[in-house]
Amino acid sequence: MTSYVVALEKDVRDYSIVRSMMGDKPLVIWRGASGAINVWLDRCPHRFVRLSAGRNMGGYLEGVYHGWQFEESGKVMLVPAMQGRPAHDISATVYSTAVAGGFVWASEEECSPSGSAGEPCYPVHIAAPVDQVRLHVDSSVDHLTPWGVDGSMVYPTGDPAQRRAELSAIRRRLEES
Amino acid sequence: MSAREDAVVWNRWYPLGSPTDIRRRNATRTRLLGHDIDLEIHKTWISASSDSRPLPVTERLGYVWTSLGKPDGPPQQLLEYYEVDRLVMNIWSTPIKCSGLRIVDNVIDNAHFPFLHPNILGDENHLDLVPGEASVDAAGALWLKSQKAWLPLTNSVAEYTYRISDPYSVVLFIHRPTTPGRYDYLGIFAQPLDEENFIAHKLLAWIREDWMDERQLKADQQSISAQDKYVLERHVHKKLPLNGAETSIEVDSSSLSYREWLRANHVTYGAMT
Ligand code: FES
Ligand SMILES: [Fe+2]
Numbered sequence: 001m002t003s004y005v006v007a008l009e010k011d012v013r014d015y016s017i018v019r020s021m022m023g024d025k026p027l028v029i030w031r032g033a034s035g036a037i038n039v040w041l042d043r044c045p046h047r048f049v050r051l052s053a054g055r056n057m058g059g060y061l062e063g064v065y066h067g068w069q070f071e072e073s074g075k076v077m078l079v080p081a082m083q084g085r086p087a088h089d090i091s092a093t094v095y096s097t098a099v100a101g102g103f104v105w106a107s108e109e110e111c112s113p114s115g116s117a118g119e120p121c122y123p124v125h126i127a128a129p130v131d132q133v134r135l136h137v138d139s140s141v142d143h144l145t146p147w148g149v150d151g152s153m154v155y156p157t158g159d160p161a162q163r164r165a166e167l168s169a170i171r172r173r174l175e176e177s
Numbered sequence: 178m179s180a181r182e183d184a185v186v187w188n189r190w191y192p193l194g195s196p197t198d199i200r201r202r203n204a205t206r207t208r209l210l211g212h213d214i215d216l217e218i219h220k221t222w223i224s225a226s227s228d229s230r231p232l233p234v235t236e237r238l239g240y241v242w243t244s245l246g247k248p249d250g251p252p253q254q255l256l257e258y259y260e261v262d263r264l265v266m267n268i269w270s271t272p273i274k275c276s277g278l279r280i281v282d283n284v285i286d287n288a289h290f291p292f293l294h295p296n297i298l299g300d301e302n303h304l305d306l307v308p309g310e311a312s313v314d315a316a317g318a319l320w321l322k323s324q325k326a327w328l329p330l331t332n333s334v335a336e337y338t339y340r341i342s343d344p345y346s347v348v349l350f351i352h353r354p355t356t357p358g359r360y361d362y363l364g365i366f367a368q369p370l371d372e373e374n375f376i377a378h379k380l381l382a383w384i385r386e387d388w389m390d391e392r393q394l395k396a397d398q399q400s401i402s403a404q405d406k407y408v409l410e411r412h413v414h415k416k417l418p419l420n421g422a423e424t425s426i427e428v429d430s431s432s433l434s435y436r437e438w439l440r441a442n443h444v445t446y447g448a449m450t
Contacts, residue, residue, distance in 0.1 A: 026413065042413070043413045045423075045424040046423065046424055046425075046426075047412070047423055047432075048412050048413045048414055048418065048422075048423060049408060049411050049412050049413070050411045050412070050413060053407070053408065053411040062292075063292075064292065064293070064407075064408055064411070065289050065292065065293060065408050066288045066289050066292060067291065067292040067301075079426060080288075080291065080292070080301065080304050081288040081304055081306055081426070081428040082426060082427065082428065083304055086426055090424050
């Protein structure tokens with residue numbers, strides 16, 4: 001049973017989204033209105049778009065493509081095109097999570113930071129070689145506002161100003177390293 | 178996989194760009210289905226070859242078309258394109274990093290309008306959708322007829338019909354309430370560079386109206402396409418899943434019909450099977 005460090009707790013802020021990896025699995029990490037941190041496979045069950053391309057609205061995570069709303073349990077609570085809940089349960093792939101020592105831990109099984117063994121998988125934006133970091137971060141930064149500079153629509157957060165500040169912080173961190 | 182193993186994809190015509198763009202950029206090299214294509218720009222025409230093998234070339238709908246295989250006829254037709262009262266143009270030819278099958282899937286999907294194109298092609302206060310009726314015609318083309326969705330631009334419900342006669346292309350018919358039986362057309366033709374990269378060639382052929390400003394129209398259509406590019410490049414898998422791994426709901430019927438049609442035609446290039 002292996003648990004991994006997947007993010008720094010302080011990086012997982014309200015209304016924003018952190019991308020990371022667990023082994024070869026892409027992760028989306030977000031803090032919900034309850035204050036709890038959720039670590040999911042970064043893949044929308046609908047058309048397999050990255051959930052991290054969507055928005056953290058606090059009470060739910062919104063899929064960027066069709067606006068599906070995922071509650072903190074991972075279940076789809078609203079499909080806009082149906083104007084309601086889907087007839088049968090649809091859920092994101094949710095990982096077991098714990099917060100300890102300022103780190104966010106996750107596991108495919110039961111997450112237990114103390115009993116963790118094996119190679120820890122550090123969050124890409126902290127420990128990975130800078131090229132790899134660029135690979136992961138840039139793909140979410142590119143074309144952030146392909147529709148122009150008026151800021152009328154910005155992905156992927158609930159609050160455009162905050163997201164812009166956050167992105168410049170990530171860029172700075174990349175440039176420093 | 179090698180495209181040659183997929184006869185349906187191999188023996189088709191694909192656009193390489195508009196002759197104007199090719200001349201302006203003096204483009205002498207491009208790719209198609211994993212093969213390098215050399216272009217030679219002559220005074221009045223453009224020729225293409227692959228590994229010194231001359232390829233068939235034809236110009237239509239404002240594009241230069243070629244094929245690596247043996248197509249059983251000319252490229253798909255849209256006679257209305259040549260009507261005198263139409264404004265026609267190539268919106269753009271832009272590279273996108275995923276399978277070209279994905280853009281067809283994107284174009285026929287109205288459920289994303291309120292989220293990816295808010296206040297342009299849809300909005301969150303009008304979520305009602307009427308899925309299209311799927312049928313296959315005698316020539317084997319898939320039709321999705323009379324899909325309806327709210328269109329903020331006109332403040333009314335718009336009606337769309339789609340024709341998919343090649344796996345990598347789709348022609349959108351926008352119904353015109355004022356002139357029933359006539360349509361405004363958008364054509365989206367993918368040039369698959371390989372299984373996970375393509376160039377989207379997008380044409381517009383609308384009946385000219387006084388309000389139309391060519392540059393504005395082009396800019397608007399380009400920003401819609403840029404929004405689509407954002408999401409197309411953020412799929413976990415670059416190829417289109419035909420293996421049923423995705424989760425679908427009722428309003429995904431057009432998307433499912435397209436997948437069904439691809440399977441029935443044994444298309445595997447650019448797909449996850
Ligand atoms: S792909 Fe996520 S909402 Fe449709
Ligand atoms: Fe779109």
